[in-house]
Amino acid sequence: MVSTCITSGPERAIMQSCCFLECWMLKFKKVSLLGWSDGGITALIAAAKHPSYIHKMVIWGANAYVTEEDEMIYQGIRDVSKWSEKIRKPLETLYGYDYFAKTCEKWVDGIKQFKHLPDGICRHLLPLVQCPTLIVHGEKDPMIPRFHADFIHEHVRGSR
Numbered sequence: 001m002v003s004t005c006i007t008s009g010p011e012r013a014i015m016q017s018c019c020f021l022e023c024w025m026l027k028f029k030k031v032s033l034l035g036w037s038d039g040g041i042t043a044l045i046a047a048a049k050h051p052s053y054i055h056k057m058v059i060w061g062a063n064a065y066v067t068e069e070d071e072m073i074y075q076g077i078r079d080v081s082k083w084s085e086k087i088r089k090p091l092e093t094l095y096g097y098d099y100f101a102k103t104c105e106k107w108v109d110g111i112k113q114f115k116h117l118p119d120g121i122c123r124h125l126l127p128l129v130q131c132p133t134l135i136v137h138g139e140k141d142p143m144i145p146r147f148h149a150d151f152i153h154e155h156v157r158g159s160r
Contacts, residue, residue: 032056037143041121044152047133048125057129060136063148064155065120071112073143078108126155133159 032055035043040062047054063070080088080101091100114121133156137149153159 030055033058035059035062037061044129044156045122045125047131048122048128051128051130054131056132056134058134058136059152060138061141061144062135062152063121063144064123064126064152066111066115068115069145071115073145074108074111077143078105080104123151123155126152127157129156129159135159 030053033043033046035041035057036059040059041064043057043059044062044064047057077083080091080097094100095103119125135149135153135156137144137146139146
């Protein structure tokens, strides 16, 4: 399972290579990736940058760029005090309210930076993905509009 977080500034390079480095340290010769959300983005980057290392990939809830619509959605989750208690409470219990709230605000600030970049998050890398790729998307996903899954499907050769 690929996990990561969107970061800003020089930490962006860390996100782009963390998956490869983790697998290299474990001495795997070839890996299959499952990535949700930012983990899906990281899986796409790893598959593009290290194609001989990735066997297969499944991603869901990922996007390769950020739009105005996305930014509006992200601003809607910035203030965790406005989240439903059902969603918010387990995360507050796990992380503590202050850390959770600040991390969410920083994530929104970090992901917004990609809206202004011509390559977005990783759109320029999608044609480089060579492994069999399954893209899963829920029609009722409140965070990632359907057009993102369609875009990734159109630009990752042979994806399903």
